[in-house]
Amino acid sequence: xxxxxxxxxxxxxxxxxxxxxxxxxxxxxxxxxxxxxxxxxxxxxxxxxxxxxxxxxxxxxxxxxxxxxxxxxxxxxxxxxxxxxxxxxxxxxxxxxxxxxxxxxxxxxxxxxxxxxxxxxxxxxxxxxxxxxxxxxxxxxxxxxxxxxxxx
Amino acid sequence: xxxxxxxxxxxxxxxxxxxxxxxxxxxxxxxxxxxxxxxxxxxxxxxxxxxxxxxxxxxxxxxxxxxxxxxxxxxxxxxxxxxxxxxxxxxxxxxxxxxxxxxxxxxxxxxxxxxxxxxxxxxxxxxxxxxxxxxxxxxxxxxxxxxxxxxx
DNA sequence: CTAGAAACTAGAGTCGGGTCTAGATCAAGA
DNA sequence: TCTTGATCTAGACCCGACTCTAGTTTCTAG
Numbered sequence: 001x002x003x004x005x006x007x008x009x010x011x012x013x014x015x016x017x018x019x020x021x022x023x024x025x026x027x028x029x030x031x032x033x034x035x036x037x038x039x040x041x042x043x044x045x046x047x048x049x050x051x052x053x054x055x056x057x058x059x060x061x062x063x064x065x066x067x068x069x070x071x072x073x074x075x076x077x078x079x080x081x082x083x084x085x086x087x088x089x090x091x092x093x094x095x096x097x098x099x100x101x102x103x104x105x106x107x108x109x110x111x112x113x114x115x116x117x118x119x120x121x122x123x124x125x126x127x128x129x130x131x132x133x134x135x136x137x138x139x140x141x142x143x144x145x146x147x148x149x150x151x152x
Numbered sequence: 153x154x155x156x157x158x159x160x161x162x163x164x165x166x167x168x169x170x171x172x173x174x175x176x177x178x179x180x181x182x183x184x185x186x187x188x189x190x191x192x193x194x195x196x197x198x199x200x201x202x203x204x205x206x207x208x209x210x211x212x213x214x215x216x217x218x219x220x221x222x223x224x225x226x227x228x229x230x231x232x233x234x235x236x237x238x239x240x241x242x243x244x245x246x247x248x249x250x251x252x253x254x255x256x257x258x259x260x261x262x263x264x265x266x267x268x269x270x271x272x273x274x275x276x277x278x279x280x281x282x283x284x285x286x287x288x289x290x291x292x293x294x295x296x297x298x299x300x301x302x303x304x
Numbered sequence: 305c306t307a308g309a310a311a312c313t314a315g316a317g318t319c320g321g322g323t324c325t326a327g328a329t330c331a332a333g334a
Numbered sequence: 335t336c337t338t339g340a341t342c343t344a345g346a347c348c349c350g351a352c353t354c355t356a357g358t359t360t361c362t363a364g
Contacts, residue, residue: 016341037331039330064320084199084267087263087264091261092355095257096258102250105246105247115232189360192311238332309360310359310360311358311361314357319350320351325347326346328343330342333343
């Protein structure tokens with residue numbers, strides 16, 4: 001039932017180094033226990049938490065914020081509001097990321113499609129090439145492209 | 153018509169430092185020209201390119217990859233295939249990011265909703281708190297939650 | 305003419321998020 | 335017994351992407 005750091009590394013996808021690092025940084029909710037010989041022992045719940053952690057990280061939550069969350073939980077009842085707020089902030093953040101990526105994707109698809117056309121016709125060199133300012137014009141006249149590119 | 157580095161900074165949202173840094177790193181397609189006194193001059197096209205650059209960056213393309221793209225363009229016709237491949241790879245990458253974020257979002261919404269319920273009922277302490285392994289059980293028995301959490 | 309803003313260069317520093325090293329300890333198998 | 339391999343600690347190192355500093359020059363307004 002007990003897991004060694006190596007097993008956890010393998011199953012979580014994090015390196016043993018990263019696991020020790022996470023521990024130092026206070027990213028484990030239940031402080032990692034040790035065997036009498038000093039070796040760390042983990043349990044399934046740690047793996048579950050690491051999975052969540054990894055999700056939070058890969059969706060852009062910083063380790064500092066994850067630590068904050070854990071600290072709130074560690075303080076026990078009474079701060080549920082703060083926890084919820086933290087989670088909701090991240091939720092919004094993720095939503096915003098999705099929107100932006102979706103926009104970028106639309107732009108890219110458009111560009112790539114046009115690029116392909118031009119490649120087929122052997123005249124692609126000018127596209128998305130800022131040294132040739134007529135690139136935009138070409139694209140635009142051929143297929144509406146970007147009436148106002150600066151959509152960031 | 154000519155823009156100073158300060159103007160470009162203001163309009164692009166990048167710092168003057170960053171602009172000089174980008175230039176050193178070869179991220180400008182049309183090499184930045186100088187006035188006789190050594191000062192950089194930029195044009196509208198540079199702003200357009202910077203807008204694209206910023207989009208690529210914020211969607212996770214590294215500066216190194218952006219440089220690669222520019223290098224391909226700079227080599228002139230003949231490598232359209234490579235350019236297209238690079239763009240498509242990024243397209244895929246962005247798509248993958250969106251999918252993952254969407255998944256994360258679903259998970260988070262679910263958790264937050266449940267958390268809210270529990271807060272309302274004053275029994276929230278155990279949720280998403282790996283020190284209380286019964287959290288999952290509670291959530292699960294209350295509202296289906298995670299039959300198999302490790303959905304990464 | 306002078307002050308202050310803005311630009312220049314080279315290079316150092318920062319920050320987040322790890323990764324790696326060295327040297328020691330410990331467990332298990334040939 | 336000896337070796338191999340996993341673990342331990344403290345702390346150095348790395349990488350990407352900037353950011354800032356110092357010292358200098360140049361432009362602009364008063």
